[in-house]
Each structure stands twice: as C-alpha cells, then as structure tokens.
Amino acid sequence: MITSFPLAAYQEAATFIRSRTAHHPKIGLVLGSGLSPLAEAVENAHVLAYGEIPHFPVSTVEGHAGRLVIGQLAGVDVCVMQGRFHFYEGYTQQQITLPVRVMQRLGIDTLILTNAAGGINPSFRAGDLMIIDDHINFMGLVGNSPLHGPNLNDFGLRFPSMTDVYSPVLRRLADDVATRQEETLKHGVYAALSGPAFETPAEVRFMRLIGADAVGMSTAPEATVARHAGMRVLGISTITNVAIDVLDSQAQTSHEEVIETGRLVVPRLTRLLLGLLAGMG
Numbered sequence: 287m288i289t290s291f292p293l294a295a296y297q298e299a300a301t302f303i304r305s306r307t308a309h310h311p312k313i314g315l316v317l318g319s320g321l322s323p324l325a326e327a328v329e330n331a332h333v334l335a336y337g338e339i340p341h342f343p344v345s346t347v348e349g350h351a352g353r354l355v356i357g358q359l360a361g362v363d364v365c366v367m368q369g370r371f372h373f374y375e376g377y378t379q380q381q382i383t384l385p386v387r388v389m390q391r392l393g394i395d396t397l398i399l400t401n402a403a404g405g406i407n408p409s410f411r412a413g414d415l416m417i418i419d420d421h422i423n424f425m426g427l428v429g430n431s432p433l434h435g436p437n438l439n440d441f442g443l444r445f446p447s448m449t450d451v452y453s454p455v456l457r458r459l460a461d462d463v464a465t466r467q468e469e470t471l472k473h474g475v476y477a478a479l480s481g482p483a484f485e486t487p488a489e490v491r492f493m494r495l496i497g498a499d500a501v502g503m504s505t506a507p508e509a510t511v512a513r514h515a516g517m518r519v520l521g522i523s524t525i526t527n528v529a530i531d532v533l534d535s536q537a538q539t540s541h542e543e544v545i546e547t548g549r550l551v552v553p554r555l556t557r558l559l560l561g562l563l564a565g566m567g
C-alpha cells in the first residue's frame with residue numbers, strides 16, 4: 287500500500303507532463319462525477335491519459351474519464367483533470383491527492399475543485415450549484431488524512447492551518463460572476479465521506495445537525511493537500527440529488543441520478559467557470 291510518495295515522484299510526473307505540452311497553466315480544474323463533458327470546451331488541448339503519467343493511478347468509476355486535458359478556457363491556460371480518484375476505489379489518500387501536488391510542481395497556484403453532492407440543507411434542490419465555504423472531512427477526522435506520514439517541507443508545514451481552505455477572494459469572485467450571469471449560487475459546508483455506500487437517513491440527519499449542507503465522497507482530501515501546498519482553492523458542488531433523511535422513504539439515491547443531473551448542469555457550470563477564468567485571467 288502506498289502511504290507516501292517522495293518529492294522525486296511528484297517532480298517526475300510534473301517533468302513528464304511539462305515535456306508533453308507547451309502550455310503553462312497556473313490554474314487547475316478537477317471535474318467531478320458527470321462533469322467530464324466540460325473538458326470538451328478546452329481549446330488547443332494537449333491530452334494525456336492518466337496511465338501514461340508516472341505514478342498516476344487510473345480512474346475506475348463510470349462517469350469519470352481518466353485524462354489530463356491541458357489547454358485554454360476563456361483564453362486562459364488550464365490543466366483539467368477529466369476524472370478524479372476516490373478513496374473508495376481502494377487508493378490511498380496519498381494516491382488520490384497525488385495529482386494536486388503534481389499540479390503544484392507544474393506551477394499551478396489556483397485549484398478549482400468540482401464535485402457532485404447530495405443536498406442536506408432542506409432548501410437545496412437537485413440542479414443547484416453550491417460554493418463550498420468550508421468542509422467537514424470525516425475521512426481525515428477518523429485518521430485517513432492525505433497529510434499522514436512524513437511531512438514534505440517543500441510543500442508545506444507539518445501542522446498546516448485549515449481556517450481558510452476555500453479562498454474568500456475566489457468565493458466572492460464566484461458570487462460576482464454569478465450575479466452578472468443571473469445565476470443563483472448557494473453557499474455551504476461540504477461533508478466528505480469515504481463512501482461508496484450512500485448515507486443512511488440517520489447519517490443524513492446527523493450531518494445536518496453538525497452543520498453540513500451537502501455530502502459527497504471527494505474534494506476535501508484534495509483541498510487539504512492544495513492548501514497545505516499554499517494553493518488558492520475554490521470548491522463548487524453540483525447538488526445532483528437531495529439526500530434522503532426519512533426512514534422507509536420510497537425514494538432511493540442512485541449513481542445514475544447523480545450522473546444524469548451532473549450532465550444537465552454542465553452548461554451552467556461551464557458558463558460560470560468561463561466567467562470565473564476570465565475574471566482570474
């Protein structure tokens with residue numbers, strides 16, 4: 287089991303990627319479940335399969351392509367992960383977050399993380415977009431932190447602060463862009479669970495009680511590693527379903543529903559991201 291990578295592994299992957307593209311992205315974008323089609327908007331794309339890149343795992347989940355797409359969105363150089371890695375796939379926390387550190391070595395200083403999430407806040411509906419203000423990382427809280435193991439001082443501190451994981455400047459920019467586009471954004475706390483089982487109704491009620499607005503199976507480990515490495519982070523959840531909080535409800539959560547709603551949201555999310563990138567560039 288891979289519990290830590292040496293600095294040289296991240297460097298090797300970054301050197302390989304650099305040898306395969308002339309673009310110099312400063313912004314990374316991770317696409318969540320059902321959001322892979324967004325990568326088709328990338329212009330002048332250089333595409334690398336994860337399997338080609340040293341030390342990269344491969345994505346095993348339906349709805350997650352496994353490609354790094356480097357090119358331009360809104361005229362801005364970006365490095366897009368079309369498909370991400372999850373803890374439930376059997377990879378370690380260090381493996382699922384390896385691409386974030388590789389991006390940092392590539393010179394990327396801003397990371398936009400997207401995901402599909404279940405709505406816990408009673409005011410949320412399927413199709414809503416939520417800016418992640420903060421997270422509760424259940425995986426990290428029970429001992430599965432991506433920063434577990436020897437600290438790599440080249441990335442950051444042994445005991446990094448996590449009081450401002452999601453950049454206040456970028457959260458405000460997202461609101462400004464959304465207002466101009468007449469798009470309504472929700473804000474909230476994202477609870478990250480390891481999955482792959484969806485939550486029981488009692489777990490959903492528990493998470494609401496402790497202050498979570500949405501729940502998913504990704505993002506928090508990547509955000510933790512990015513913040514540790516000094517990157518600015520923006521997180522956007524697409525609320526693909528309302529998490530079921532009532533026992534014996536006839537409703538069921540399904541991966542198909544998550545993927546389908548994700549697809550429906552892609553045009554709005556693409557517009558928001560293009561506006562954001564134009565604002566950052």
Ligand code: HPA
Nearest residue numbers: 402403404501502503544
């Ligand atoms: N729970 C956990 N992860 C998810 C959900 C959910 O309801 N929807 C999309 N990803």
